[in-house]
Amino acid sequence: GDSVTQTEGLVTLTEGLPVMLNCTYQTIYSNPFLFWYVHYLNESPRLLLKSSTDNKRTEHQGFHATLHKSSSSFHLQKSSAQLSDSALYYCALSDRGTNTGKLTFGDGTVLTVKP
Amino acid sequence: EAAVTQSPRNKVTVTGGNVTLSCRQTNSHNYMYWYRQDTGHGLRLIHYSYGAGNLQIGDVPDGYKATRTTQEDFFLLLELASPSQTSLYFCASSDAGGAANERLFFGHGTKLSVL
Numbered sequence: 486g487d488s489v490t491q492t493e494g495l496v497t498l499t500e501g502l503p504v505m506l507n508c509t510y511q512t513i514y515s516n517p518f519l520f521w522y523v524h525y526l527n528e529s530p531r532l533l534l535k536s537s538t539d540n541k542r543t544e545h546q547g548f549h550a551t552l553h554k555s556s557s558s559f560h561l562q563k564s565s566a567q568l569s570d571s572a573l574y575y576c577a578l579s580d581r582g583t584n585t586g587k588l589t590f591g592d593g594t595v596l597t598v599k600p
Numbered sequence: 601e602a603a604v605t606q607s608p609r610n611k612v613t614v615t616g617g618n619v620t621l622s623c624r625q626t627n628s629h630n631y632m633y634w635y636r637q638d639t640g641h642g643l644r645l646i647h648y649s650y651g652a653g654n655l656q657i658g659d660v661p662d663g664y665k666a667t668r669t670t671q672e673d674f675f676l677l678l679e680l681a682s683p684s685q686t687s688l689y690f691c692a693s694s695d696a697g698g699a700a701n702e703r704l705f706f707g708h709g710t711k712l713s714v715l
Contacts, residue, residue: 494640518702529604529706530643530690575642579702587633587658588704592642 487512489578491591498598504548504563506594508576511557518579519552519559520588525572533561533574566598603627606691606707614715619678621710623691631694632674633704634658634666636687643690649674681714688712 488511498504510517518537524530534545536552536559543550548563559576574594580587604625613619625632633648645658647666655666663685665677678685688711692704 491642520703522704529708530704531706532703535703577643587645587648590635590643592640 487514487578487580487589489576489589489591491574491576491594493594494592495595496597498566498596500568500598500600501565504561504566504570504596506561506574506576506596508550508559508561508591509557510559510576510578512578514580517552517554519550520577520579521548521550521559521561522575522577522590523572524575524593530573530575566596568598568600571596571598604691604693604705604707606689606710608710609708610711612713612715613681615682617678617681617714619681619712621676621678621689621691621712623674623676623707624672625674625691625693625705626672627693627695627705628671629693629695629705630671632668633692633694634664634674634676635690635692636660636685637690637709638687646676646689678712681712683714686712686714 490509492507520535521533522530523533534543536543539554550561576591577588607622634646635643644660646664647658648656649668668674688709690709691707694704
């Protein structure tokens with residue numbers, strides 16, 4: 486079945502430094518849809534950005550990611566971390582091959598930004 | 601913005617107890633989902649539904665039942681709760697009709713403790 490791997494469980498950064506959260510995936514479907522969701526403490530998880538287009542950068546709220554089908558990756562990046570970026574980040578893969586609307590989530594990466 | 605409301609927000613029960621978690625969405629979405637969130641495991645799908653009366657098994661269904669009574673309402677039932685079911689539960693909805701709409705809208709979560 487589908488799977489999503491986020492290699493870092495916890496990332497701690499100093500404010501102002503660049504952010505990169507890794508995400509790789511496995512699927513038999515040739516046209517996957519990849520998502521990043523962000524979960525701030527005491528809030529609901531919500532969509533940060535999404536893509537299904539190979540090699541096209543997608544951006545939202547200062548974050549960006551590019552889907553690379555050749556390496557099955559969808560890493561999340563930001564040029565300069567802010568204290569308010571501290572949250573739990575999930576990479577997810579859509580099971581559109583079976584049209585169920587299901588998402589497969591990675592284990593999540595906790596990003597902590599310190600002054 | 602889509603609205604998904606979960607109740608209760610917090611629940612404590614004892615081993616063997618009977619628990620019902622409720623979820624209501626008011627956006628006419630077809631799909632509804634129940635996830636549990638655990639450290640190191642991310643968001644895992646328990647059950648989902650694509651309409652009233654429909655139920656689909658997710659990835660971690662053991663020990664859980666679910667029922668979709670209307671398009672708006674989706675319930676998760678734990679008939680013999682166990683300590684391993686202590687978790688943060690999220691309900692979500694989506695209108696999985698096409699790529700542009702493939703976005704999950706989450707509730708605020710229900711924190712369940714089984715003693």
